[in-house]
Amino acid sequence: MAGNTLGLLFTVTSFGESHGPAIGCVVDGCPPGLLLDAADIQAELDRRKPGTSRFVTQRREPDAVEILSGVYEGRTTGTPIALLIRNTDQRSRDYSKIADVFRPGHADYAYWHKYGVRDPRGGGRASARETAVRVAAGAIAKKWLKERYGIVIRGHMTQLGEKRIPFTDWDAVPENPFFAADRDAVPELEAYVDTIRKSLDSVGARIRVVADNVPVGWGEPVYDRLDADIAYAMMSINAVKGVEIGAGFDAVAQRGSVHGDELTLAGFASNHAGGVTGGISTGQPIEVSIAIKPTPSIATPRRSIDAAGNEVTMETHGRHDPCVGIRATPIAEAMLALVLMDHALRHRAQCADVRVETPRIPGRIR
Amino acid sequence: MAGNTLGLLFTVTSFGESHGPAIGCVVDGCPPGLLLDAADIQAELDRRKPGTSRFVTQRREPDAVEILSGVYEGRTTGTPIALLIRNTDQRSRDYSKIADVFRPGHADYAYWHKYGVRDPRGGGRASARETAVRVAAGAIAKKWLKERYGIVIRGHMTQLGEKRIPFTDWDAVPENPFFAADRDAVPELEAYVDTIRKSLDSVGARIRVVADNVPVGWGEPVYDRLDADIAYAMMSINAVKGVEIGAGFDAVAQRGSVHGDELTLAGFASNHAGGVTGGISTGQPIEVSIAIKPTPSIATPRRSIDAAGNEVTMETHGRHDPCVGIRATPIAEAMLALVLMDHALRHRAQCADVRVETPRIPGRIR
């Protein structure tokens, strides 16, 4: 397959271009019997939707999802669930100007050489618009993981440009457009983004995602490790340049006597592993951090070339996020949910008969 | 599959436990006609082999590889290449003591809950010994990429514990046991590791890997992005906790006007992207960094529990690397080679007919 299907047992096959008729996906492998309707999915889509604050792109997309199959009388049937989102705000503008120019930091040049043809309208397939599909599919996984295992997946922004954002309270996250888990940080972030935008520039961000209540024993031991699949899923999000599990790059300077999480009957004494050892979940929270690059579409003039072999200067105007990381938290949550659900099913397949009751210790000392 | 096969078109199916009869793999999908003999593979295995300096484990494994199939009269035939490495230095010792204890920082606890049974001898399947298989398979990919496309894949250590190691010269790398690309740094590293070991502790490391001459256009645009597959492959290496492509986590604080690599007819003006945009190679060098955690097997006493539900104190003696990162460079190179070869074949499948000649600019301004 040409890279548009994610997962082994719980699969998402994505389609669609930014300015084509529609985007969507086929979700295959969802167990039968899950209560599901479009509102469950819409709720997650609305968290990612553009145009909700002045800090994100002003494109007006309702991102209304339609379930085309796989649900009967309000429950999943075990057959494929197709999700359809029509594109509505496709401005009829002239793309011929950028059709032959390779925008710096974008995939234009690489696409052109790979395919010999490319849909230049809004970035085509390379547009971050495709991440709506991930959020929609992730909503199904999130719901199933919650109902079947009590798993809760949450994320928040930990850094915006050079501004670090402390973790104070999960409840703060939905109250601000940055997904910051600290109410006091919000005014400064607002002012910061306004400054960036006025300087015709953009910045990156860092997002942290946590999954609580993941059972011990999910994941594979060599290649399809739980952390390897998470790294793959996160790095597949547009603009992501780095992934960490647990201590991440801080582990380089740690001593073994610090990093290795001690076990006590009251629980693990720390979680430097980020909930995964040897590729398999430990029962501790899965903790993941990702680095998101600054939006490449900026109004500052930059050098490039065109398809005819000329050097050009270009600047990008229009409706762009000053920081694509601002809307990335629901996407990262969705990707973690998709990976966990796939491994939940894989674990059931191979280890359904395994019964190891004791000692199962708490994920963290309480 | 239970996570022991890597790749879609160029696949490696790995098997073996640390102290079982053998480890090995089946490499499927290698194009016919490649000159290949065991010496090609042995050369890479010898770079990773234990017991070569006082800074690594003293286990004496010749790691002699045998090619069981897929080669006829010195050339690959297009059929599966099976590689076999017999385990020879399996000390007949008593494992009953650790068989029921979960070592902190190891996969013992997770394995026990996943499988309900585990091979405790030397870590069983979770042992870093499995990485010899990756190096062996990677040697085939490296050779093919070199001969077919002129691709050169090299790595070096950039940090050992808190010691940062500058890049000075590729030629320095094979001259020291740390794979440091700076001759002057070596004495300090030697002293540092001796200190760590005497303190009964261990440290992490950071490795950088670079692939030169990768053609523009390899990779997929959404899920199986080249960088996503690289992240997956790297995170699947034992002890890796973080992966970066190009600027990595530094991208968070960068401005868009800095990060996006400008294009000129003389070449790209920078490589913050690390050779990948939109999941597809740009023709620039692929640049990857990984974080490796400190060895969990240390002689410092640590708290844990056993399978009977008792709290215990344990310390690990025996033949262990004070820093597993020291031997990780050839492994990381191998994983990059395996991913690139898979995507080379995928690209040929879909885009064999694409002919886009100009303008193809140099990977970097010279």
Added chain:
Amino acid sequence: MAGNTLGLLFTVTSFGESHGPAIGCVVDGCPPGLLLDAADIQAELDRRKPGTSRFVTQRREPDAVEILSGVYEGRTTGTPIALLIRNTDQRSRDYSKIADVFRPGHADYAYWHKYGVRDPRGGGRASARETAVRVAAGAIAKKWLKERYGIVIRGHMTQLGEKRIPFTDWDAVPENPFFAADRDAVPELEAYVDTIRKSLDSVGARIRVVADNVPVGWGEPVYDRLDADIAYAMMSINAVKGVEIGAGFDAVAQRGSVHGDELTLAGFASNHAGGVTGGISTGQPIEVSIAIKPTPSIATPRRSIDAAGNEVTMETHGRHDPCVGIRATPIAEAMLALVLMDHALRHRAQCADVRVETPRIPGRIR
């Protein structure tokens, strides 16, 4: 994945229930640059469409296909091609009567035990309506194979119930509703089907499909043999109970001195192999036959049980094909096209560099 994706490199991911909002699929892996519009696909769909003669179901479905993605300015872009067919003729009838009864010869009983829930409307996912999706996807493969390699895929009915139908002329096939390749046989077939229908019964059929101009060398040598993948694809069509390649079951009583096709410089002297030896195409026509069972939905009373554990008698009235094989020819052609296209891409991946020019002999002696 839960069995709704076909292929490795050229994949079709299918979705939809007979009486849900829509059916459709995502076709991934189509090379860029193919001229494609909805009319190309519609032409094949119209060949399979219900309601076109009195010998098939009278359900009125226009089966109008919409291309949602992957095509830009009339050409494929290399990204996923999503196809959507809305269901329009869903009679609002009462399904509660059959919802709890297991129809003999149908998948009702098996679905009910597998999923614990099932969509009873028109057979749900088990309906032959899903085969429209295969025909739509197959149209893309057919077109690419034709343009790129000159491959022509055609089928015809060779038996209807006990009536054997000789092969006389390919041109006769589109002229009659049975896809018979013999004009003289048609009146008898018409009378035969009328008789079957009046007796409230149904019959099976046998279909033969041939692909001409398939290059030598496609297929894999052990498991994913070209003939194995064809057998899989054909047996996956609703109601198919048998598959033959070349001589098929006649090979049992053949002598080796007859069966093995001799090679001469003028071409192969026979084609008992059906175009495949050792799993790999020989350059001869690929010849496949399939057996299709009689429609299980008949008006003759039959014994069954219901979900409450009662024995019942049931008869099925409504719009059903007296022989599902009558519309099966375009489906079988589509499945052969899908398998061939997948193997075309696989072959390019691994063997793109192989150049073996002589002696390449004609597929058959002319």
Added chain:
Amino acid sequence: MAGNTLGLLFTVTSFGESHGPAIGCVVDGCPPGLLLDAADIQAELDRRKPGTSRFVTQRREPDAVEILSGVYEGRTTGTPIALLIRNTDQRSRDYSKIADVFRPGHADYAYWHKYGVRDPRGGGRASARETAVRVAAGAIAKKWLKERYGIVIRGHMTQLGEKRIPFTDWDAVPENPFFAADRDAVPELEAYVDTIRKSLDSVGARIRVVADNVPVGWGEPVYDRLDADIAYAMMSINAVKGVEIGAGFDAVAQRGSVHGDELTLAGFASNHAGGVTGGISTGQPIEVSIAIKPTPSIATPRRSIDAAGNEVTMETHGRHDPCVGIRATPIAEAMLALVLMDHALRHRAQCADVRVETPRIPGRIR
């Protein structure tokens, strides 16, 4: 992958050439805890082994299997099980004579064009010797299916050339070299094969395989149907040209009022479906028949061409089976076991929570 891996969750990755150092496979996905030693596998290999009667090839291969991994203290651990069979009877003969000639009925011509290189020794990868690997892997599946679900998989020959062999008694099968289920037929078969061999010719065979006690609900509804995967697996066996499930090609002339199996509370009234409807098992016995072509290696002179473009006459002497179908029964059983085990695991993954207790009727009326 290049076609050497079978299965999705329970996978077999096969390697090896007829006259190379070894053949073998990696079996991945076996649940932990299964009692397994080499003798379990050897017992099945001995059923297929050459040289056991005058009716099969006289090649003397002990086919001794070694388990290299995945078993600890007599039980599977959930990690990959590697199986190794060294080739011992590789006659050092001169292959240069046939190295450039394409034997009729063999894969020589197709391989040569596909790969541009081929291992001519004993057929290389195309040799039926590879089927020993399938039998070895199948032995693990058979054992697990038996212990976990009580599934019994048995096969017998139903036709040898034009001689039909009635089914009388399963107990007769191991008592004769033909796997005939009828003691009285054996003398005639012996005489028949002697005649064929003396005439320097060969014949085909027909094999039937049955799996009893397969639970209702295994399989997928659209592409990876249980019967589609069985067709794939069977057609992947060397020399197989046809596959039937249940009534097979007889279904063509059946009426719907006969073919559709009625359900009663005492059980299904017939099994024309062969245990599968809509791609999913019904709880009835799975019944499969396959057609095996006559051995192409015969001593009768036949026409062919060589790689230099000359027409030649060739005859094959040496150690060949007069009917490759004679040893095919254990292979067909193994393939059915491998498919069933894969689907057992797939079913657990998706439908582990489904609980549908009544009415579950017997597979057949007793």
